[in-house]
Amino acid sequence: MIICLLLFALLIIILGYGVLLFLPVSSRQPALALSFALGGGLITFQLFVARFYLHLNLGYWSLYLIIAEAIALFVWHFYRRSLVWPAFWSRPNNLLDSILTGALFLAGGLSLLRVFARPLIDYDALGVWSRRVQILYYHQSDLFNSASSVFWSMLAKPNYPWHLSLLAWLQTQVTGQFSISLINFLPWCYYLGLISTVYALVKEKLSRSWSLFLALLIATMPLVFQHSYSFYADLPLAFYLGASLLVWRRWLVNLNKADLCLAAALAGFALTVKSEAIFFVGPFVALTLLWLWKQSLLKAQARSLALLGPGLLWLIWLALQHLGVSNVAAGLGWHPEVLSKIRDAFFVAQSWQLWWYLVLVMLVLTWRNLINDKLFIFSATWFILSFGCFLILYCFTETYLYALDDTAFSRNLLLFLPLSASLLSDALSSWFNKS
Amino acid sequence: MLSQLAQRTFFNINIFTPEYLFGTYPATVVLALLFVSLIVATYFIGLDLKHKNTLLTIFMMVSAPFLWAFFFQLSSTLPADLKASSAPTDENLRDSFCQMDKTQNLGGxxxxxxxxxxxxxxxxxxxxxxxxxxxxxxxxxxxxxxxxxxxxxxxxxxxxxxxxxxxxxxxxxxxxxxxxxxxxxxxxxxxxxxxxxxxxxxxxxxxxx
Missing domain, CATH: 3.40.50 (Rossmann fold)
Structure with missing residues (x-):
């Protein structure tokens, strides 16, 4: 079974890497994580179009199609002599790096053990995400049978995207079974992806030791670890946002069109993971357009944002079904009582250990240098705009109830980990470089 | 500390509730104060905080209790997790529900x-x-x-x-x-x-x- 799971992950990575090879070498790191993000996004985009737009029954043909695509891409690169094997691993160069790398591997291994040892019992994972996989696996035709009790619009949160469930369905095709244990393998892959992305984000500015250490802090956050073996969409979304942020920050510096294309595609895939992505993709588009305008590159590069397409196609489908992205009950009001809950979620709860304190203290210590750092200003603005959206949501709508009962807000903070890691790396970098 | 990592609960997917040191002080707040104190102390002692290893050492010192608690708690469930990883899924499902029930006093x-x-x-x-x-x-x-x-x-x-x-x-x-x-x-x-x-x-x- 483990071999089947590895083959499944490999299929996603190979397909994604086949696409990644079209980009310049400088845009390809971290190759495994970016390949997984691209591969997963491309696969579920196709499955979504086939099932929801074309009303085709998904089956083994879908799996064969994806395998054929991966082979075709590799044949293409082989004949174009552009097939380059990525460097996935480099030896740690001192004892500290070795220890930190070992600790990261240990955290990943312990999480994998829990994938197999702890079957899914989390309420929303069962009711929303895994339920969809079951229906796709057992009675797919019922999904579009309005007389059926599992008709898509009768399911819990019908306006939530299908990326995670479609990819898990593909896993069932590779493993040949639906299992409430094996289904947690996918979150584990995203966990590794998130760690790699954070490592790469920090590595752009800091030493390897710092990058490994901050990646270890993220990997051992209790809430992140819990999500690494729980079939929820928050961790996958954090991964897609992190991957998009990583490439977008590169683009802010080099203005390479390929990087913008990749960042936009990853942001587009983020929209197909969970509705909350809209709070991040909106600011992403606005800030990108602003930077293009300032650099007089609007005409030359704005079209790259068309690669948000996969996400837009999901939004169009929602609109065609007369559904919005919001699950918020009607009614506006001012709910200041959530503010103390928000403070506690950041700074008192055990979910993030010391992370937000480290970020805050370093920002306070370095803000004078950071206000001249373009990369920091753009990343911080993205953070503020996205967080502002959540703040408005929790302070002024009925969603405040989910902050009061600790069922959603803390989980939402998971999505801010890559952004906060980039801010922390900017702060630390400016701290060390200050004269 | 971090015993929640060893248990199964309803709420851990949403939040890890605060752990308290000396009865009433949240562990995160205590260690954050330690972090700030170490930075201030380093400044007065005259150590070069700009040296990358000084700050990294402080970061590691204040994170060490949490990292230790993380791996300690996971090691405490390691034998059970190893056994469960080769057990039938149904058996693990039943045990998970019973654990959750017991941890949260749900009455069985x-x-x-x-x-x-x-x-x-x-x-x-x-x-x-x-x-x-x-x-x-x-x-x-x-x-x-x-x-x-x-x-x-x-x-x-x-x-x-x-x-x-x-x-x-x-x-x-x-x-x-x-x-x-x-x-x-x-x-x-x-x-x-x-x-x-x-x-x-x-x-x-x-x-x-």
């Missing part, structure tokens, strides 16, 4: 449901039309775990089997086997049934006569 209802969900599949034929009657708070679990394993139907009238796990008891079964269910405040009769298995007056499996 989830533990009982875990056992029941597994036994039902042995007693009810997979292809027989079956209606589940679980309390609303539990139906999410029953619908998920029995979907694909039983032929579930929505309408009792179409069902050959009735699987009941309903401590709320909005139904009644007469001695002669007549089953009636509360529908909007009115008891509606659904014909005669025989008991296939009874675990508890509110946990039973019926077959239509």
């Amino acid at each position: 209802i989830y533990c009982a449901m875990g056992h029941f969900l597994i036994e039902v599949t042995d007693l009810v034929p997979a292809d027989a039309p079956t209606k589940l009657l679980f309390d609303p708070s539990l139906s999410n679990y029953s619908n998920h775990y029995l979907y694909g394993r039983l032929n579930l139907v929505n309408d009792i009238n179409q069902a050959k089997y009735l699987v009941i796990f309903s401590p709320r008891r909005n139904w009644s079964l007469s001695e002669s086997g007549n089953f009636s269910l509360d529908q909007d405040g009115r008891m509606q009769d659904y014909g005669r049934w025989k008991q296939v298995a009874t675990y508890h007056p509110q946990i039973l499996i019926l077959e239509r006569l």
Whole structure:
């Protein structure tokens, strides 16, 4: 079974890497994580179009199609002599790096053990995400049978995207079974992806030791670890946002069109993971357009944002079904009582250990240098705009109830980990470089 | 510290509640104060905070208790996790529900449901039309775990089997086997049934006569 799971992950990575090879070498790191993000996004985009737009029954043909695509891409690169094997691993160069790398591997291994040892019992994972996989696996035709009790619009949160469930369905095709244990393998892959992305984000500015250490802090956050073996969409979304942020920050510096294309595609895939992505993709588009305008590159590069397409196609489908992205009950009001809950979620709860304190203290210590750092200003603005959206949501709508009962807000903070890691790396970098 | 990592709970997917040191002080706040104190102390001692290893050492020192707690707690569940990783999924599912029930003092209802969900599949034929009657708070679990394993139907009238796990008891079964269910405040009769298995007056499996 483990071999089947590895083959499944490999299929996603190979397909994604086949696409990644079209980009310049400088845009390809971290190759495994970016390949997984691209591969997963491309696969579920196709499955979504086939099932929801074309009303085709998904089956083994879908799996064969994806395998054929991966082979075709590799044949293409082989004949174009552009097939380059990525460097996935480099030896740690001192004892500290070795220890930190070992600790990261240990955290990943312990999480994998829990994938197999702890079957899914989390309420929303069962009711929303895994339920969809079951229906796709057992009675797919019922999904579009309005007389059926599992008709898509009768399911819990019908306006939530299908990326995670479609990819898990593909896993069932590779493993040949639906299992409430094996289904947690996918979150584990995203966990590794998130760690790699954070490592790469920090590595752009800091030493390897710092990058490994901050990646270890993220990997051992209790809430992140819990999500690494729980079939929820928050961790996958954090991964897609992190991957998009990583490439977008590169683009802010080099203005390479390929990087913008990749960042936009990853942001587009983020929209197909969970509705909350809209709070991040909106600011992403606005800030990108602003930077293009300032650099007089609007005409030359704005079209790259068309690669948000996969996400837009999901939004169009929602609109065609007369559904919005919001699950918020009607009614506006001012709910200041959530503010103390928000403070506690950041700074008192055990979910993030010391992370937000480290970020805050370093920002306070370095803000004078950071206000001249373009990369920091753009990343911080993205953070503020996205967080502002959540703040408005929790302070002024009925969603405040989910902050009061600790069922959603803390989980939402998971999505801010890559952004906060980039801010922390900017702060630390400016701290060390200050004269 | 971090004992929540060793347990199964409902809420850990949303939040890890604060852990307290010396009774009342949240561990995160205590170590954050230590972090700030170390930075201030380093400044006064005259150590070069700009040197990358000085700050990294401080970061590591204040994070060490959490990293230690993380790996310590996971190592405490390692033998159980290793054993469970090779055990049948159904067995792990039952144990998970029982653990969660015990940790959160839920009165045994989830533990009982875990056992029941597994036994039902042995007693009810997979292809027989079956209606589940679980309390609303539990139906999410029953619908998920029995979907694909039983032929579930929505309408009792179409069902050959009735699987009941309903401590709320909005139904009644007469001695002669007549089953009636509360529908909007009115008891509606659904014909005669025989008991296939009874675990508890509110946990039973019926077959239509």
